[in-house]
Amino acid sequence: MGPISNGWFATCHKRRKRFFDLAGKGRSTFSSGRVPVKPLPKLTIPFGCFLCPGNTRINGETNPDYEHTFVFDNDFAALTEDSPKQVFEDGLLKAEGESGICRVICFSPRHDLTLALMDVDDIVHVVDAWVAQYEELGIHPDISYAQIFENRGAMMGCSNPHPHGQIWASRHLPNEAIKESTTQLAYHDEHGKPLLLAYLEQELALDERILFQNEGFVVLVPYWAVWPFETMVLPKRHIRSMEEMTADERLQLAEALSKLTIRYDNLFKTSFPYSMGFHQRPVDGEPHDEWQMPAHFYPPLLRSATVKKFMVGFELLGSPQRDLTPEQATQKRLDLPETHYLKG
Amino acid sequence: MGPISNGWFATCHKRRKRFFDLAGKGRSTFSSGRVPVKPLPKLTIPFGCFLCPGNTRINGETNPDYEHTFVFDNDFAALTEDSPKQVFEDGLLKAEGESGICRVICFSPRHDLTLALMDVDDIVHVVDAWVAQYEELGIHPDISYAQIFENRGAMMGCSNPHPHGQIWASRHLPNEAIKESTTQLAYHDEHGKPLLLAYLEQELALDERILFQNEGFVVLVPYWAVWPFETMVLPKRHIRSMEEMTADERLQLAEALSKLTIRYDNLFKTSFPYSMGFHQRPVDGEPHDEWQMPAHFYPPLLRSATVKKFMVGFELLGSPQRDLTPEQATQKRLDLPETHYLKG
Numbered sequence: 001m002g003p004i005s006n007g008w009f010a011t012c013h014k015r016r017k018r019f020f021d022l023a024g025k026g027r028s029t030f031s032s033g034r035v036p037v038k039p040l041p042k043l044t045i046p047f048g049c050f051l052c053p054g055n056t057r058i059n060g061e062t063n064p065d066y067e068h069t070f071v072f073d074n075d076f077a078a079l080t081e082d083s084p085k086q087v088f089e090d091g092l093l094k095a096e097g098e099s100g101i102c103r104v105i106c107f108s109p110r111h112d113l114t115l116a117l118m119d120v121d122d123i124v125h126v127v128d129a130w131v132a133q134y135e136e137l138g139i140h141p142d143i144s145y146a147q148i149f150e151n152r153g154a155m156m157g158c159s160n161p162h163p164h165g166q167i168w169a170s171r172h173l174p175n176e177a178i179k180e181s182t183t184q185l186a187y188h189d190e191h192g193k194p195l196l197l198a199y200l201e202q203e204l205a206l207d208e209r210i211l212f213q214n215e216g217f218v219v220l221v222p223y224w225a226v227w228p229f230e231t232m233v234l235p236k237r238h239i240r241s242m243e244e245m246t247a248d249e250r251l252q253l254a255e256a257l258s259k260l261t262i263r264y265d266n267l268f269k270t271s272f273p274y275s276m277g278f279h280q281r282p283v284d285g286e287p288h289d290e291w292q293m294p295a296h297f298y299p300p301l302l303r304s305a306t307v308k309k310f311m312v313g314f315e316l317l318g319s320p321q322r323d324l325t326p327e328q329a330t331q332k333r334l335d336l337p338e339t340h341y342l343k344g
Numbered sequence: 345m346g347p348i349s350n351g352w353f354a355t356c357h358k359r360r361k362r363f364f365d366l367a368g369k370g371r372s373t374f375s376s377g378r379v380p381v382k383p384l385p386k387l388t389i390p391f392g393c394f395l396c397p398g399n400t401r402i403n404g405e406t407n408p409d410y411e412h413t414f415v416f417d418n419d420f421a422a423l424t425e426d427s428p429k430q431v432f433e434d435g436l437l438k439a440e441g442e443s444g445i446c447r448v449i450c451f452s453p454r455h456d457l458t459l460a461l462m463d464v465d466d467i468v469h470v471v472d473a474w475v476a477q478y479e480e481l482g483i484h485p486d487i488s489y490a491q492i493f494e495n496r497g498a499m500m501g502c503s504n505p506h507p508h509g510q511i512w513a514s515r516h517l518p519n520e521a522i523k524e525s526t527t528q529l530a531y532h533d534e535h536g537k538p539l540l541l542a543y544l545e546q547e548l549a550l551d552e553r554i555l556f557q558n559e560g561f562v563v564l565v566p567y568w569a570v571w572p573f574e575t576m577v578l579p580k581r582h583i584r585s586m587e588e589m590t591a592d593e594r595l596q597l598a599e600a601l602s603k604l605t606i607r608y609d610n611l612f613k614t615s616f617p618y619s620m621g622f623h624q625r626p627v628d629g630e631p632h633d634e635w636q637m638p639a640h641f642y643p644p645l646l647r648s649a650t651v652k653k654f655m656v657g658f659e660l661l662g663s664p665q666r667d668l669t670p671e672q673a674t675q676k677r678l679d680l681p682e683t684h685y686l687k688g
């Protein structure tokens with residue numbers, strides 16, 4: 001048994017798969033199975049920001065004087081490489097050990113910026129860092145999925161405002177990646193083209209939920225959006241994962257992220273909280289031509305800088321329920337200025 | 345087109361089904377499809393509580409001087425009976441109108457109580473009200489599912505502390521009901537007994553996650569729990585839906601709910617927030633012998649009365665991740681006193 005800090009499952013170091021998947025078929029209710037356990041409590045930052053250049057982190061390491069981005073292994077990693085990988089099975093209860101790598105990506109040396117406040121050229125450095133990480137983790141023999149994400153704002157559990165994101169790379173595919181993989185594969189098998197490209201074609205023709213587009217990317221409100229201001233960023237051509245982007249496309253993605261986050265901030269004149277992340281083809285050695293890479297933004301605000309949408313009772317136990325339509329959520333933002341309210 | 349206030353979909357009065365279900369197979373990612381839209385903004389309560397006996401509600405009706413429970417049609421219903429039921433289909437986009445009935449159930453005339461503070465005998469009245477509602481809505485020709493739930497506490501979006509719950513009854517099954525139905529049916533077809541009874545048997549034998557039991561009910565932490573203090577209440581014998589309970593079992597359920605909510609409050613010495621609800625067999629005229637009725641409690645707190653678990657980044661985009669094990673979450677509560685801290 002490894003040390004308590006080394007695995008998702010502090011008690012047994014096993015990734016216990018949801019037993020319903022095994023007892024029934026296609027089960028994903030009753031929440032999503034035995035889930036990873038994070039070993040260490042979150043600490044508050046005592047003597048300054050752990051992410052600023054030149055500062056010393058909790059483990060004694062000193063951050064370099066980085067100019068653009070800086071990547072390091074998460075000091076409180078939920079996944080580690082040496083977690084035992086045994087399988088547990090006892091009647092209806094099933095589990096399996098999960099291992100992986102967790103990293104932090106600082107987006108800028110400046111503590112006071114956010115994607116919405118950064119220049120597009122600086123966001124390109126963030127895109128470059130994501131791509132480099134995705135490529136590096138992608139060739140790791142024990143990694144089959146790399147989840148790049150950002151929790152932005154205290155409302156989204158982010159305790160440090162220094163602009164940063166995370167990557168959790170794991171031996172198995174997480175639930176959401178499995179679901180998107182399955183659906184895209186089924187569509188691709190039947191139609192011979194990626195589902196999300198066919199979907200994008202239809203959205204562009206309808207032009208009811210498009211927020212912004214440039215040569216490479218479209219920012220739109222998905223038809224099935226659950227969060228009030230949920231948004232998706234999609235490449236216009238077939239891009240399975242981010243290393244397939246050209247230099248131009250990296251710039252276009254950076255511009256799309258900038259325009260989207262500026263409009264978010266302008267909506268309620270606040271630093272808009274959200275969780276965002278990229279879903280990309282698994283790095284399990286298969287080609288995955290069915291995959292098209294979306295970025296999803298899930299922001300919690302509903303009516304003002306402080307009034308959030310509660311995903312509670314009926315949402316948790318039944319189905320999501322919206323307070324405004326995706327088309328209203330699109331229009332509200334199309335009406336906003338394109339310049340950040342703090343710079344305008 | 346009906347008035348703006350009469351449907352889930354303010355723009356089109358259509359329940360747009362997630363297109364992924366139709367384009368792909370078994371799709372439930374990218375969140376859960378085109379979702380209902382709530383028509384009216386939530387109002388703050390200006391001249392006193394809308395739920396107290398004798399007070400006048402927003403629509404001008406006066407509440408009776410009720411002694412135990414009081415049920416009325418939700419003044420801001422998200423589902424109404426007269427919503428148009430047309431089907432919309434355009435390429436990958438599909439939707440269908442949804443209708444239903446939304447009710448509010450006051451648990452007690454006393455504004456200052458909660459389930460945790462109510463006597464078991466008074467909770468029996470709440471159980472009786474749930475059963476009566478379930479039976480009444482169950483024979484409605486246009487209703488196939490009745491979701492009984494409670495959002496407790498401001499952290500769960502509940503704006504009025506007066507003890508109350510809700511019922512949203514709908515023409516179609518909500519997502520979670522579909523998933524639980526599918527899995528239970530598959531298990532029942534194969535094994536000839538209800539999945540949740542087989543599961544309960546195994547949990548009782550292991551006795552690692554049992555919080556409390558009486559003759560009729562078991563309160564336990566499910567093996568697959570996602571929320572830090574997620575809990576499930578299960579009947580010991582085969583009960584598909586609540587009207588099948590005997591009078592004794594109604595009392596035993598009330599006792600189980602009382603013990604559970606008292607322990608919740610004692611954990612962080614606070615009025616513990618949660619969303620709870622019953623999943624029961626659909627009321628679509630089929631027998632549904634595969635069904636066993638669980639009550640699920642999904643509480644947001646993690647470490648104290650104010651420190652909650654954030655279901656964000658990796659949870660939303662990948663898979664849930666726990667900060668303590670289900671066994672730890674069980675033990676922490678087994679160690680607590682059984683008397684409410686305000687009464688002790």
Ligand SMILES: O=P(O)(O)O[C@H]1O[C@H](CO)[C@@H](O)[C@H](O)[C@H]1O
Pocket residue numbers: 309310311312313314315321386420495500501502503
């Ligand atoms: O019905 P209420 O109390 O107005 O609203 C609350 O419960 C609803 C059903 O779970 C949610 O959709 C709302 O977001 C929440 O604030």
Ligand SMILES: O=P(O)(O)O[C@H]1O[C@H](CO)[C@@H](O)[C@H](O)[C@H]1O
Pocket residue numbers: 042076151156157158159653654655656657658659665
């Ligand atoms: O990793 P952090 O910033 O400590 O923690 C945050 O992100 C994690 C991954 O989404 C979540 O599990 C935590 O609940 C959240 O507080």
